[in-house]
Amino acid sequence: MKANKRLLFVLLFLGSFHLSYSQDDLEAILNDAEKNQPPKKEYTTAAFKSTRLINLHNTERLAKGALEYRICHRFGRLNSGAYQFWGLDQAEIRMGFEYGVSDWVHIGIGRSSYQKTYDAFAKVAILRQSNLMPISLVYMGSVAINTIKDISPDFNGRLSYVNQLIIGSKVNSRVSLVFVPTLVHRNLVTEVNDAVSTVALGVGGRFKLTQRLTFNTEYTWRVPPQQKSLAFDNYKDAFSIGLDIETGGHVFQLTLSNARGMFDKAYLVETTGSWGAGDIHFGFNLIRNFTVIKKKE
Amino acid sequence: MPMKNTLLIILLMLINILVSQAQERYLLENSFVRFFSDGIVEDIEATNKDSKGIIDFSKNEFLIKIPIKSFKFASALMQEHFNENYMESNKFPEGTFKGRIEGTYDLGKNGTYYVNTIGDLTIHGVTKSRNIPASIYVKDGKVSLESKFMIKVAEHKIKIPSIVIRNIAEEVEVTIKSDLKKYDKQ
Numbered sequence: 376m377k378a379n380k381r382l383l384f385v386l387l388f389l390g391s392f393h394l395s396y397s398q399d400d401l402e403a404i405l406n407d408a409e410k411n412q413p414p415k416k417e418y419t420t421a422a423f424k425s426t427r428l429i430n431l432h433n434t435e436r437l438a439k440g441a442l443e444y445r446i447c448h449r450f451g452r453l454n455s456g457a458y459q460f461w462g463l464d465q466a467e468i469r470m471g472f473e474y475g476v477s478d479w480v481h482i483g484i485g486r487s488s489y490q491k492t493y494d495a496f497a498k499v500a501i502l503r504q505s506n507l508m509p510i511s512l513v514y515m516g517s518v519a520i521n522t523i524k525d526i527s528p529d530f531n532g533r534l535s536y537v538n539q540l541i542i543g544s545k546v547n548s549r550v551s552l553v554f555v556p557t558l559v560h561r562n563l564v565t566e567v568n569d570a571v572s573t574v575a576l577g578v579g580g581r582f583k584l585t586q587r588l589t590f591n592t593e594y595t596w597r598v599p600p601q602q603k604s605l606a607f608d609n610y611k612d613a614f615s616i617g618l619d620i621e622t623g624g625h626v627f628q629l630t631l632s633n634a635r636g637m638f639d640k641a642y643l644v645e646t647t648g649s650w651g652a653g654d655i656h657f658g659f660n661l662i663r664n665f666t667v668i669k670k671k672e
Numbered sequence: 673m674p675m676k677n678t679l680l681i682i683l684l685m686l687i688n689i690l691v692s693q694a695q696e697r698y699l700l701e702n703s704f705v706r707f708f709s710d711g712i713v714e715d716i717e718a719t720n721k722d723s724k725g726i727i728d729f730s731k732n733e734f735l736i737k738i739p740i741k742s743f744k745f746a747s748a749l750m751q752e753h754f755n756e757n758y759m760e761s762n763k764f765p766e767g768t769f770k771g772r773i774e775g776t777y778d779l780g781k782n783g784t785y786y787v788n789t790i791g792d793l794t795i796h797g798v799t800k801s802r803n804i805p806a807s808i809y810v811k812d813g814k815v816s817l818e819s820k821f822m823i824k825v826a827e828h829k830i831k832i833p834s835i836v837i838r839n840i841a842e843e844v845e846v847t848i849k850s851d852l853k854k855y856d857k858q
Contacts, residue, residue: 401770404697407857408726409724417741421756439748548762586760623839666748670747
């Protein structure tokens with residue numbers, strides 16, 4: 376009798392154990408069922424609100440079929456005083472159209488008032504950050520041609536090229552960083568002892584303040600030439616801070632910078648302002664995005 | 673003594689029945705989720721084929737998980753804003769619906785069965801108790817389901833700034849369709 380009672384007890388216990396096991400949480404069963412599926416590759420998106428930090432290209436590219444109209448202004452120097460309305464009386468402009476050929480290739484053209492320059496660039500993703508890849512790697516190549524009258528009869532002398540390798544990562548939902556080794560080549564330099572080729576290193580990042588507002592900063596350091604060059608020293612490294620304000624189809628980038636040029640060569644190696652002296656330019660980039668070709672699922 | 677044995681046998685049978693009943697589990701297969709916002713200025717639509725789910729018909733319980741980042745839009749920028757600004761999909765990567773089925777159906781017999789699903793709908797980290805009608809289709813042993821319902825954006829604390837309020841409807845329509853595949857493990 377006693378043995379039987381014990382057996383009954385054990386059986387009941389086993390039974391309840393079995394029952395509780397079969398009542399296992401659906402979530403656990405689902406996870407178990409799906410665990411053999413290979414992880415799905417998921418590209419990291421929205422590392423930046425725009426394809427530039429301020430002047431410096433970041434890892435972001437236009438999506439396939441997206442067309443962007445970009446209009447940029449840089450005003451005069453803040454230290455030019457009330458007579459010049461702290462620089463607002465004088466504006467430089469660049470406007471451009473850009474297009475996403477694919478999710479990997481982004482092209483653009485622009486026209487700047489500075490040296491009456493036309494520029495064109497292509498940005499090609501080599502690696503894209505995803506759940507399986509911690510960084511993005513993007514190549515950016517641009518060419519610019521100034522069209523100022525009567526400076527040089529030589530067409531080649533008007534050309535300049537910039538090559539950049541953009542290494543970037545969206546560290547978390549707020550912080551994204553880029554590191555940009557750069558080579559600038561000008562076919563012709565006008566000042567004595569200025570180098571035609573300059574290596575520069577760009578660093579920058581964004582900090583997301585709210586859903587639609589980010590703080591951006593960028594600094595491009597020119598590697599000094601081996602021989603002392605007055606021309607090199609007269610120019611300054613560009614440093615900019617800015618805010619991105621996103622309102623759906625538009626992004627407004629407001630900036631303070633010692634650089635006034637808005638295409639690659641101009642801000643990288645021809646920045647004349649100095650932050651310390653108050654040679655700071657207020658400016659903005661106004662960006663409008665259109666979806667020209669809709670994605671089909 | 674014989675009494676005790678009988679009792680034991682009955683108990684064992686009961687346990688067996690309960691355990692074997694727990695085998696009516698199905699997984700979602702070829703799932704399709706669509707949401708549609710009928711805005712004043714523009715219609716917004718997105719589709720998602722990555723949803724997962726499990727239904728235990730023996731207990732009338734179910735769980736469906738929808739990965740938010742898998743919603744595909746015609747416009748890449750819209751998709752980005754959907755994830756970044758509205759759904760905050762880094763913080764809330766999944767929408768889930770977990771609950772029980774009420775109503776009668778027979779998985780062994782061809783037909784369309786209209787049932788009610790009652791449970792917790794979690795979107796954007798906000799859980800709402802919902803009662804959502806659904807259809808179960810049975811055709812030659814193949815089971816599938818479909819449901820269409822509305823979600824009030826504000827109920828899930830999804831903020832729409834006044835500047836785009838005319839573009840996005842206050843209520844969006846969600847459609848879920850999926851085949852079901854028997855899940856035999858354990």
